[in-house]
Amino acid sequence: MFELYGHPFSSFTWKPLIALHERRVEFRFRNVDPGHPDNSARLAEMAPIGQFPVLVHGECEICESNVIIEYLDLHAPGDPPMVPPDPTDALEARMMAEIFDDYVNEVMQKVVNDALAPEAERSVRAVVQAKGQLLRSYGWLEKKLAGREWGSGGDFGIADCAAAPALFYADWVEAIPDSCPGLQAYRARLLARPSVVHVVDEARPYRRYFPLGAPDRD
Numbered sequence: 001m002f003e004l005y006g007h008p009f010s011s012f013t014w015k016p017l018i019a020l021h022e023r024r025v026e027f028r029f030r031n032v033d034p035g036h037p038d039n040s041a042r043l044a045e046m047a048p049i050g051q052f053p054v055l056v057h058g059e060c061e062i063c064e065s066n067v068i069i070e071y072l073d074l075h076a077p078g079d080p081p082m083v084p085p086d087p088t089d090a091l092e093a094r095m096m097a098e099i100f101d102d103y104v105n106e107v108m109q110k111v112v113n114d115a116l117a118p119e120a121e122r123s124v125r126a127v128v129q130a131k132g133q134l135l136r137s138y139g140w141l142e143k144k145l146a147g148r149e150w151g152s153g154g155d156f157g158i159a160d161c162a163a164a165p166a167l168f169y170a171d172w173v174e175a176i177p178d179s180c181p182g183l184q185a186y187r188a189r190l191l192a193r194p195s196v197v198h199v200v201d202e203a204r205p206y207r208r209y210f211p212l213g214a215p216d217r218d
């Protein structure tokens with residue numbers, strides 16, 4: 001039995017959740033919300049700085065969302081795999097996953113974390129810079145995704161598991177502009193995918209956690 005430690009509202013937790021739902025893999029979700037201190041204590045032992053998600057499978061404790069998705073390809077294989085078998089295609093898929101993580105998801109989180117910080121520790125400059133970086137990433141992605149249905153140019157996979165939460169929340173922080181219609185359409189395609197609908201719905205009860213005010217759409 002797989003056990004996934006994470007939070008239903010956490011963007012990085014959505015990534016392996018989407019992979020698990022895509023495969024219809026049976027697993028136990030270990031919610032680290034404050035109401036479940038035992039899960040949080042276990043997570044703190046397993047993750048280097050207490051971040052989630054972490055997957056537990058027998059004796060194995062796997063950190064890092066992309067590695068968890070690759071682990072699932074090995075231990076709960078589905079067709080097609082989340083990482084394409086061709087080595088060159090695999091590099092493209094891993095690269096796109098990291099780009100969504102590092103240049104969309106992490107940047108979006110800077111703005112969210114600033115809003116969560118005490119007034120005296122907030123930085124208008126850092127927020128303006130992060131929003132500018134999001135717009136720059138959107139422009140880059142608009143060109144990169146031209147002609148692609150899914151993020152890496154092949155089947156739905158690891159890049160899309162990363163893109164769905166990254167674009168879902170980033171659009172709340174800094175809307176994808178009308179100058180990026182391809183990226184807007186890709187986000188809509190992701191949000192229509194049943195595995196993504198599942199994680200969005202399970203996160204709905206936690207929307208009050210979003211410090212900038214979750215919009216009524218989506």
Ligand SMILES: N[C@@H](CCC(=O)N[C@@H](CS)C(=O)NCC(=O)O)C(=O)O
Nearest residue numbers: 010011012050051052053064065066
């Ligand atoms: N590189 C990690 C990033 C994980 C991450 O940033 N997780 C966030 C939740 S979305 C977290 O644990 N935040 C709580 C904290 O930093 O204490 C991954 O891909 O799994």
